[in-house]
Amino acid sequence: MSLNPLRWPRNIKLIVAFGVLYVVWGSTYLGIRIGLEAGLPPTLFAGLRLVPAGLLLLAFAKWRGKKLRIPLAEFRIVATVGILLLVGGMYFTFLAERSIPSGLAALIVALLPLWIALAEFALPDMEKPSARGVLGLIIGFSGLGILMAPRITGIHGSPEQFLGIGLQILGTWLWTSGSVLSKRRPVKTDALVATGYEMLSAGVVLLVIGTLLGEWVGFTMTPSGAGALAYLIVMGSCVAFTAFVWLLRNAPASKVMTYAYVNPVIAVFLGWLVLREPIDGWVLAGMAVIVTGVALTTSAPTKPGKAAAPVPSAETLLAAEEAELVAEASGVGDVDSFS
DSSP, X not given: OOSOGGGSOHHHHHHHHXXXXXXXXXXXXXXXXXXXXXXXXXXXXXXXXXXXXXXXXXXXXXXXXXXOOOOHHHHHHHHHHHIIIIIIIIHHHHHHTTTSOXXXXXXXXXXXXXXXXXXXXXXXXXXXXXXXXXXXXXXXHHHHHHHHHHHHTTSSOOHHHHXXXXXXXXHHHHHHHHHHHHHHSOOOSOHHHHXXXXXXXXXXXXXXXXXXXXXXXXXXXXXXXXXXXXXIIIIIIIIHHHHHXXXXXXXXXXHHTTHHHHHHHHHHHHHHHHHOOOOOXXXXXXXXXXXXXXXXXXXXXXXXXXXXXXXXXXXXXXXXXXXXXXXXXXXXXXXXXXO
């Protein structure tokens, strides 16, 4: 078989692309945890991850012949969505993983499709979940209750873990806001270009915040920290995102969306394998229930809203879908969705 991926048979390309989507995006939570344990301050860590990734995506888009100049009105939307998704959403994963295992963070992020479905249910002009979708919501959020039960009852856990869980849940709410905004305000900008500007805008904001917080004082880059950062930039954001966009164009959307309930399983397994993060019956039960709920919700048909907005062009819809799904993370998430 040729070493050039462009010459691979289609079925091989599909297998490799799904493998990248599942494993790489699922491993980003581990990458974040390794970087934090290596002493990287969370705000600068997140910003230094996003700025190079955004520049690389824009360079790749330029190489593919895409126009990088976009209208100011669209840039404002793209930048706002990026800040909500990546400063409001992804950054909170960095903050949360200072006190909770990477696998637990991934399981809470796995609820993201449920929060989005719930937000759309509450808005009159958005699509509504069917009865199967509502059942998925109930089941999925029950999984969060299972994860919280041993901490509420005092079986195990700590105040720091409660804070980490709260930060991660808040992050999913902010990410949901960005996802809903991207649906309500679709742009015609190419998905690669839009995502590049989202990452760049959020990354600059995070670097400014990190500077104001004084995180440059005593900043050191160890080999493990540099490795985690490089992995998140190149693999988590660029390679996985490219595979994701290719799959959206070459595979059924229902199959591509399976990453939403495969990634958390991969994250929990890798956290246990590499960092020996604990996996007990509560985690396994919560994971099973959450994955079931997400699978039901994401695969269920939806009903149109009462006052639907004018239907945009197919190109605009695809661009908006790609930009939104990119990080539903996770994170990436990390586009790589969330993490």
